[in-house]
Amino acid sequence: MIEPTEFRRRLLKWFDRHGRTSLPWQSHRTPYRVWVSEIMLQQTRVSTTIPFYRRFIRRFPSIRSLAEASMDDVLHHWTGLGYYARARNLQKAAQQVMSKHGGRFPRTLEQASALPGIGRSTAGAILSLSRGQRHPILDGNVKRVLARVHAVNGPANSSATMKTLWGLAEQYTPRTRVADYTQAIMDLGATVCTPRNPLCGDCPVSRGCLARQNGEPERYPGKAAKKSLPERSTTMLMVRDRDRTAVLMEKRPPSGIWGGLWSFPEHRTSDPDDLRRWFRREYGFAIELDGDAPPIRHTFSHFHLTITPVTAHAVGTSGGVMEKGDTLWYNLDRTEKRGLAAPVKRLLDQLRTDS
Numbered sequence: 203m204i205e206p207t208e209f210r211r212r213l214l215k216w217f218d219r220h221g222r223t224s225l226p227w228q229s230h231r232t233p234y235r236v237w238v239s240e241i242m243l244q245q246t247r248v249s250t251t252i253p254f255y256r257r258f259i260r261r262f263p264s265i266r267s268l269a270e271a272s273m274d275d276v277l278h279h280w281t282g283l284g285y286y287a288r289a290r291n292l293q294k295a296a297q298q299v300m301s302k303h304g305g306r307f308p309r310t311l312e313q314a315s316a317l318p319g320i321g322r323s324t325a326g327a328i329l330s331l332s333r334g335q336r337h338p339i340l341d342g343n344v345k346r347v348l349a350r351v352h353a354v355n356g357p358a359n360s361s362a363t364m365k366t367l368w369g370l371a372e373q374y375t376p377r378t379r380v381a382d383y384t385q386a387i388m389d390l391g392a393t394v395c396t397p398r399n400p401l402c403g404d405c406p407v408s409r410g411c412l413a414r415q416n417g418e419p420e421r422y423p424g425k426a427a428k429k430s431l432p433e434r435s436t437t438m439l440m441v442r443d444r445d446r447t448a449v450l451m452e453k454r455p456p457s458g459i460w461g462g463l464w465s466f467p468e469h470r471t472s473d474p475d476d477l478r479r480w481f482r483r484e485y486g487f488a489i490e491l492d493g494d495a496p497p498i499r500h501t502f503s504h505f506h507l508t509i510t511p512v513t514a515h516a517v518g519t520s521g522g523v524m525e526k527g528d529t530l531w532y533n534l535d536r537t538e539k540r541g542l543a544a545p546v547k548r549l550l551d552q553l554r555t556d557s
């Protein structure tokens with residue numbers, strides 16, 4: 203077993219030579235910049251995150267600018283990253299920082315982790331990376347490293363495993379060079395102690411790592427109990443106007459799946475007669491169906507969704523649905539500044555190619 207002091211010494215020495223120091227959120231490390239990066243990185247790889255992060259920070263350079271922006275603008279800058287609750291919570295939290303903390307990111311772990319979308323580990327990472335405060339963190343990378351070094355093989359995310367790992371994280375976090383240590387252990391998990399094929403030969407803590415000694419590092423941490431996800435289905439109706447230059451879209455309710463994003467009218471079946479009747483009743487004008495596109499399958503954290511896309515166009519003399527706050531004719535020749543879920547963006551791109 204490796205002593206915490208020795209673990210830290212070797213890890214920091216490795217970090218000084220191999221750690222990542224030029225990621226965009228590592229320059230000018232304010233709590234806000236670190237916060238945005240930590241939220242984006244929760245479900246997204248570093249290389250994918252970088253261009254989104256740059257665009258987001260350029261558009262919303264401060265907590266105030268994010269708090270005061272329209273939700274459409276925020277979601278538009280999140281389009282393509284997925285897990286949109288992250289963006290909605292980020293803005294909600296920015297508004298709370300403005301109203302409850304005078305526009306400054308909170309100084310204590312308790313206050314920071316009370317903000318929407320910020321858990322104990324994220325709060326610890328923000329405060330340690332930007333202010334050098336001593337707080338342990340336990341993101342996916344850190345969990346993996348600690349579970350392997352100590353051969354903790356209970357199911358990942360079970361409360362017993364989490365309790366053990368939080369205890370280890372607390373024990374290992376140093377009193378000095380906290381920001382470097384936090385970055386170092388995250389980097390080790392991301393670049394050396396990877397989920398598959400860890401590079402134990404290059405690892406600074408390999409001597410003393412129990413998982414390596416056991417010869418099966420990938421066994422740790424144990425797999426989370428697998429839950430089978432229910433299946434759901436929906437039909438998305440892509441209705442073009444009479445000139446076929448725009449498509450009808452509507453804004454989803456602010457909470458729930460794809461909350462606040464723009465999508466196509468949805469119906470429970472793709473039966474043509476039912477669709478036409480339902481559409482006329484709901485939107486007040488007639489459509490002619492053009493055909494189906496191949497179904498799209500999208501997996502959420504708690505169910506699978508099969509989307510049947512159906513294309514259609516407006517007919518008759520009706521002027522069609524009037525644009526209101528939550529309905530619009532989306533011009534296919536322009537990129538409108540609206541937040542779109544990934545499958546909806548894909549369908550829009552398809553419509554552009556086909557027209």
Ligand code: SF4
Binds near residue numbers: 405408
């Ligand atoms: S020795 Fe291998 S398994 Fe152990 S921490 Fe290093 S990379 Fe991970």
